[in-house]
Amino acid sequence: MKWIGLTGGIACGKSTVSRLLSEHSIPVIDADEVAKEVVKPGSPGLKSVVQEFGPHLLLPDGSLDRRRLGQQVFGHPELLHRLEGILHPLIREETQRRRQVLEEMKEPLAIYDVPLLFETKSQDQFDGIIVVSCTKEQQKERLRRRQSWTEEEIEMRIASQIPMPFKEQRADFVLHNNRDEQHLLREVERLLHWLEEKKKS
DSSP states (O other), X not given: OEEEEEEEOTTSSHHHHHXXXXXXXXXXXXXXXXXXXXTSTTOHHHHHHHHHHOGGGBOTTSOBOHHHHHHHHTTOHHHHHHHHHHHHHHHHHHHHHHHHHHHHTTOSEEEEEOTTTTTTTOGGGOSEEEEEEOOHHHHHHHXXXXXXXXXXXXXXXXXXXXXXXXXXXXXXXXXXXXSOHHHHHHHHHHHHHHHHHHHHO
């Protein structure tokens, strides 16, 4: 099975592209969804995060206050490193389990939707890498519309990721999500053709 990484910058539209691929019956494993799964209420992952960073991160229903955790670790590399040390092994294990299921189903190709593909230096694990790209101003504008973050939080989130030009240069396929919805749909069609060729290679 071909294992294809899908990444991009925050608010570049990667999740939208991922959803559109799913609608075309292409299997997608979402790293963010896996990350939520490994810290769900009652999980060993949540217990480890609370032990390391404090019980104030628990919401009344017993779930993790992800925003508060983000505020605590972003901009503090040593705290972020400690958090990743807890979460990344759990995410890898669950991702591998889901990938195994798809391989047993004889899927020819699967997408791993992973925001921090380059940041975690995992590019060598893939048979191809797709980068969803837009401008920094578009990232900021989209974050203002969908998040209740301050300008400082927005800047910190963007700055915590590797710059888009670096990612584009190392991609096998760059999808430009920098115009309207019709343009995005045309880009996805172009991507679908590329994926079909990948299955044959």
